[in-house]
Amino acid sequence: MYQVVEQFVSINGEGVCAGELAAFIRFKGCNLNCSYCDTKWANQTNAPYTEKTADELLAWAGGTGVCNITLTGGEPLLQTNIGELISLLIQNGFRVEIETNGSVFIGDLAESEHRPVFTMDYKLPESGMEQAMDCGNFGYLNGDDTVKFVAGSQNDLTRALEVTEKYQLRERCHVYFSPVFGKIDPAEMVAFMKENQLNGVRLQLQLHKFIWDPEKRGV
């Protein structure tokens, strides 16, 4: 059984399929507490949730008519037996992307027969959660995957660059820099990319914040 707080169809807001339709399954709970978290409500211990089986979620996904499935949270990798759901969805022809916070080991899933696509965060200093990052995860990423740095300051950008270079992330996977909404001007991020000749890094704005009310859920 999986603890699900939301299911809806929208567009992917991040990763390489940003802008494409996706069926989202949002799971309850997170092991981090980022300063800018916009889904804190889903992480509370008393957040309302529904228990769903893998077959129920597969049936729902099939009914949406959408072939991209995004597993998100919270932190989806905290769900017991999440690998079973991923396998079932992939075996049934879905492209499964998992949005994970960078603190939970991904090795087993990354080496499994039915491998999802990872969009993995690296939490920068402004998040208050950098100490929780498991940098061993970088070794399991490939060209289908993305590391996303959500930056809220110049200091964050400098750290994102250090990590990108230290782990040679541009040679390994996609690298996205994204602003904390309302905290740093995206133009400042572009200036930083120009100054540092950050070829191969993409700026990504959180599409949902621009299309809908930034506080709106289920979109």
Ligand code: SF4
């Ligand atoms: S990892 Fe994601 S869901 Fe968890 S606290 Fe941070 S922003 Fe929120």
